[in-house]
Amino acid sequence: MPDLLIELFSEEIPARMQARAAEDLKSRMTNGLVEAGLTYAGAAAFHTPRRLALAIDGLLGESPTLREERKGPRVDAPDKAIEGFLRGAGLTRDQLEERDDKKGRVFYAVIEKPGRPAPTIVAEVLEDVIRNFPWPKSMRWGAGSLRWVRPLHSILCILSDEAGAEVVPLEVDGIIAGNTTEGHRFMAPGRISVTGFDDYAAQLKRRFVLLDPAERADAIWQDATNQAFAQGLDVVEDRGLLAEVAGLVEWPVVLMGEIGADFLALPPEVLQTSMKEHQKFFSVRNPKTGRIERFITVANRETRDHGATILAGNQKVLAARLSDARFFWENDLRVAKTGMEVWTEQLSNVTFHNKLGSQAARIDRIAALARDIAPQLGADAALAEQAARVAKADLSSEMVYEFPELQGLMGRYYAQAAELPPQVAAACQEHYSPLGPSDSVPSAPVSIAVALADKLDTLTGFWAIDEKPTGSKDPFALRRAALGVIRLVLVNGLRLPLQPIFASALAAQPGTAGQGAAEDLLSFFHDRLKVHLRDEGIRHDVIDACLAMPGNDDLLQLVNRATALSDVLKTDDGENLVQAFKRANNILAQAEEKDGVAYEFGADPKFAEAEEEVTLFTALEDAKTPVAKALETEDFAGAMNRVAALRAPIDAFFEAVQVNAQNEIVRRNRLNLLSMIRTTCLQVADLTRIEG
Structure with missing residues (x-):
């Protein structure tokens, strides 16, 4: 089996394009060869400023002969049907075979496609790859039609085995493939012949080119x-x-x-x-x-x-x-x-968005929002407002104009030079964070206040003008902003109900937000939170079960509840409790639909007949106060573990008792008992949303 070596030698390829181009050469060549019937043992791509190289080991010497049988129409079928079959098979009538079939005599076409030598296939595939290469930018030069990232000078394409090396016959736009390449442009000019990849890499190194x-x-x-x-x-x-x-x-x-x-x-x-x-x-x-x-x-x-x-x-x-x-x-x-306010005033001439006003107007909104939420974060409201008013001042500075990536950091330096409080200087740098899922999260209260206000103003602003992300499009990075808010809240353990903040921030926007904007924005946050928690191993149905509970705009409470439920569901008691709950809920729902009444009260232990029934009454009554107290103190793990402990008496009840008893009083009492199970379980989470 021969080895294939390809090199496409050109003028300097931009560094940012090289790695992708090498992978494109590898994938397109190997895919094309395999589709044509040439399998291989391994492939590796390399790149330097002036060359893309591909080495393929253990290539088949020729593609296999393929034999295909096609069943055609009956022998006595109309001529048009037979002629159509012949055209599709590329055969004449005398080349067809007649065979017996359960429907009578039928025509069969036996089509053989002989194998082709590797050089022929390699030449076809490589020419197609070169002519259709996916460069981000390409150019034409001279009188040819070929487009390449920079003028292509030569093509090296050889197949080598124990017997030696042969050049693959190929010409692309006047460039004839050969077995030569060039070393370093200045230190070793001139062309050299190679016989295979090892020889190629070694000779290049001797001529001051590190291929890898x-x-x-x-x-x-x-x-x-x-x-x-x-x-x-x-x-x-x-x-x-x-x-x-x-x-x-x-x-x-x-x-x-x-x-x-x-x-x-x-x-x-x-x-x-x-x-x-x-x-x-x-x-x-x-x-x-x-x-x-x-x-x-x-x-x-x-x-x-x-x-x-x-x-x-x-x-x-x-x-x-x-x-x-x-x-x-x-x-x-x-x-x-002299005062950073000079720069802030200049931002009144800088448009943030044509529907949301200037950067200066946005700073006013951020400052007001930072002041409002600061007390909930343990931050000084005056400092939070002051920090918000200068946090973006450096956008007007000459340094940030020259190096935009230094925004925020230069703000810190300039705030220090202006002798502003250290919390204000820190917020100038930190309020942009976190910028991504692995970026650090500010922990200083004033920095958190300004970071939250900045991101929430962005989100509510674009919601107010109905510029939301759609599909994969998110031109204003709103998903990133929402994830930033989520991480600020969770990492710092903040109790921060979002709905009132959304309402206040939306009211301050120049857009005309509809009544449902706050609810829609909260739904957007919930979707981002699902993605965030899924990466931490919490199932989407567990999150849905907690989202259905009151207070779902308090992200920290929501995550604490979801984490506790996720942990409980990993235990046997938790998993089996869900099944018992669903059984009770299904029986109850069917009975309520059939009877046209809601069985929500009136369960009385005096009508209990079985010992297991009495035990369940007692267990539910005993759980009521501990569960309520645990939920009151937001001890979700304690509440859920206490509910999960009901698994045994509920299982015993269903094994021993027939709910739909003949005695109507007993039946109603047992249905009301099932309602007690449902009510108790639904206090911790909406278990109807748990799958399985």
Whole structure:
């Protein structure tokens, strides 16, 4: 079985596209080969800035011969039916076979598709893959019709086995496939011949090309950390930047440079962001001071001066970039010290949404909402309002205009420069959090108040103008905002009924919210909560059973109830209690429908006939007060465990007693007893919604 090696060699492929392109090449080639009848043992894809490569091991030498039998019409069928069958089978009448069938003599077509050699199939599949490759962006060049991310220079396509290697005959837009490739553009120019993947990878390495992106990334990180360690410093970890830089070079050469002393006073986040965004540099930090003092750059070649010229050029460009950052920083500090309100006033000219007004108007709403909810969070109302009024001021700053990803963080620095209370400064940075399911959650009361107000204003605003998420579309990230509210409430253990807050926030919005907006928004929160709790192992029917209870806008209470019910249902008593409850509820529902009355009161132990009946009366009566007290103190686990303990007397009752007795008084009494079971169980959760 031969091995297949493919390389598509081009001008530089953008780093962000390389990994996906390599996987697309692998999946489209292997799928196409398998569909054509060529199976394989294994496949691996690789990428560098100038090439996509695919190695397939153990490919079949040719596709198998396929034999298919098709049953046709009867021999005496109309000619048109027979002609249609012949067209579908691609045969003539004399090629058909006649066979006996239970309906008489029938035509059969025996169709054989001979196998084809691997080179023919590989050429067909690869040409189709190249011509229809799913680049996010592509271009045409020259006079050809082929589109590729950058001009495609050559195609390497060979099949190799013990006997040697053969080039797969293939031409795409004038590019003829061969067995050659190129090494490093500068360090080893010129074409080289290869005989298989091992030879290909080895020759590239000798010519200063590391084919495997993981190997390039490992080499960069190891060399960078070693150089930093030798100076008593740490490289700031950034896996995204590492992957990107590994996609920019074929032969990584790690160089460490110094940051000018004039720039060391800049906030470390500013230095890190500027170097990453503008020059793809890694930041090197002094662990003793926390300052960013040096940088790591990765060159694509070795030089005689060991990178000195490259470093000098990089440091010159870096100085210019950091001079801009220092200018922004110093200007912003001067403004902040005079009062951040200047920036907030500028936001009156910035539209948040054409139906929801300016950012300044939104800040007014957030400030009022933060002040209202602060007492429920243990936060100082005045501080919460003050923090909300300056939390977004940095959006007008020059630094955030240049680096939007620093919003919030720069607000903290500027609030500190303005000598605002530390709680206010912290809220400026933390009110955006959490941004996702793994992001940290603020714990300071003032930060929580502003974070909640910010997210709730967003949600109620878009609900007021009927701009809700639909299907997979969520252009305003409202699902993320709702999850942020949920995590703020749950992680901080907040008792915060949402309905009054929704009503107040909706009333403050410029949109005309309908009467059902608050209920609809709460339903949206419940859906988000289901997703959140499902990830924590709580079943959707358990959540539904708790959502049906009063107070379901108190998310913490709701989750506590659902957690307790989930735990009880994992026990034998809990699981069997649900079955007993459903049995009692079904019998009761059928009797109430048949009799046209509700059996909701009047059960009396004096009409009990069986010992098990008396025992159940006693058990239900004994459970009444403990369950009520547990629910009053929101000890849901205690209440549910107490109800689950009724499982044994309920089971014994159903085994010994016939509910629909002949004596009508006894029957009514027993139905009212079932009503006591239903009422007791439904106090803890709506068990009718539990599945199974």
